[in-house]
Amino acid sequence: MSEFNWVLRGRCYKLGDDVPHAGDVIPASFVTGREMNPDVLIPHLFERIDPGFHTRCRPGDLIVTGRNFGMGPKGNGYVAMQALGLGLLCESTSVQSYRAAICSGLRVLTHCTGITTLCDTGDDIECNFFTGRFINHTRKQTHDFPPVPEELRELIAEGGNKGWLAHWWQTVGASQQA
């Protein structure tokens, strides 16, 4: 876990409050179809509200959102964000939405109260998800938010639920079940 890169730096993409997961983050058909293949999902990430997003974003870029991001428990779009190497910083999101993001291995912080006032789309921003430190290099400002809880760091560092399970199987599970 120590080699895991907890710091992302890149371009800020800022969104507002109450962005629904089905529809605005990823088309609803992929949610109802339970599509979890990143190769299928990536071309459609933010397709409705920001066409061509996947061709412009770069690993390290950070999505900054207002309150209640995702508006529910669905998380198919997080799979695409994680595969693209993006990070997510939310003023708030429902706990089940946060759970879905963590489960996909996405570097994500919630409870980032006021973050939408600290940056704008296009800013050069950085976040250390291990410590919660947020830096806006464009504005030369620093702010601290609650970091990823200690109990959940391993889950993110192993790449989410799938990665955690594979690691568990190799290190513990196979010998247990044998």
Added chain:
Amino acid sequence: MGFTAIEKVLARTSGREHVHAGDIVYPDPDMVMIHDGLVREAKGELDAIGIKQVAAPKKVMMVSDHDVLYGSDRAAERGAFNRKAAAQWGIEGFYDAGRGGHGHIFPMEQGSVLPGMFYFDNDTHATNAGAVGAFGLRVGNEISRVLATGTTWVEVPKTVQLELNGKLPNGVQARDIGFYLARQVKSGKVSVDLDYRVLEYAGDLDQFGLGGRVALCSTPTEMRAAGVFVPPSAAVLEYCTKHAKRTFTPVFSDADATYEARFSFDLSAIAPQVSLPGNVGNAVDVGEASGTAIDHAFIGSCGSGMYEDLLCAASFLKGRRIASGVRLFIVPGSERSTRRMVEEGLMQIFLDAGAMLLPAGCGPCNDAVVGPVARGEVSLSTATNNNHGRFGPIDARLFLGSPATVAASALAGKITDPRTMPADAALRDRMESAYV
């Protein structure tokens, strides 16, 4: 300082003396539930890693409720996969299509979900377990981890208490309380956030039978509650004891437990509610929506698929015909209820009225795999929510109401206050003893 019911249940299953809201624990569940819609994804994930066994197959209940009619090749393939998966994993608690019914209803009816229990579930509406004083917690796709390892992480939820005072007026039902709650919160009249909270009811609860208690669990779930808890009454405990498939110990919150918030409703002031399209919180008193012509009606779902709900529908439909141009789907929550409908005369009432009966399960409520609406149509149903597109086309107008409101409206062909339409008294009276 005392503890809430969820804190007590998670302490027991986590092997701790006590836990507090906010703690992260790894409970050893009493049961694990997965439905037909996610088995393929979960098994595919485990197979890819090489995990061929589940940790505790005897604890697993695999239910078939989301797509039981197989209206597409894809659904039939999924069903075939699920049967093989159940065999490969050695799941004795596999309820195939046509066996059991709705996973958030029949396990309570048959005594598999009991007071004080805790289980993991892939599905949001596991909160229905609160109707008997149990907890089912949704973990979504992480059900694969639960299947493989036996557990996963859980943040102990905070609890909010809602006291219900007085008696519901005639024609007003438990589902109306949920719509009213969502309305009060959305309008800001009640300032409470249910996101990942347990909503615990208190007050004059003895008036609610098992069906009413299930209905009380529905709308808070749409408001993102992690759980709902209805402290079991003597009647509920008697039913559970009679049908229990295992031993159980009921759990109640301590008098000095810590609640994040407490608020109350005067039940006598609540009228039948209708949620206008788009959100459960768009509820209004039925009078404000009355007269809107409907094309499609549906009685069933996690929130209204109990035998009491079927009796309620029958009490309106008996001796009447559904309005021309309206199609009404009746979806029982369990195979047991379907059998009772035949044995106790309800089936004949529904057929005579021109209603269509679907197999026990989710019915149209699961992405309208059956019984969808056409573009521009108007639906009134007891579905769990009325988010745009839930029954197919995004521009269809989806209203929600109680079983009484939906039944009365299907007969009138337009949204109708059930208090204006006499119901069969004998059938209505049987609702009280629907579960004994």
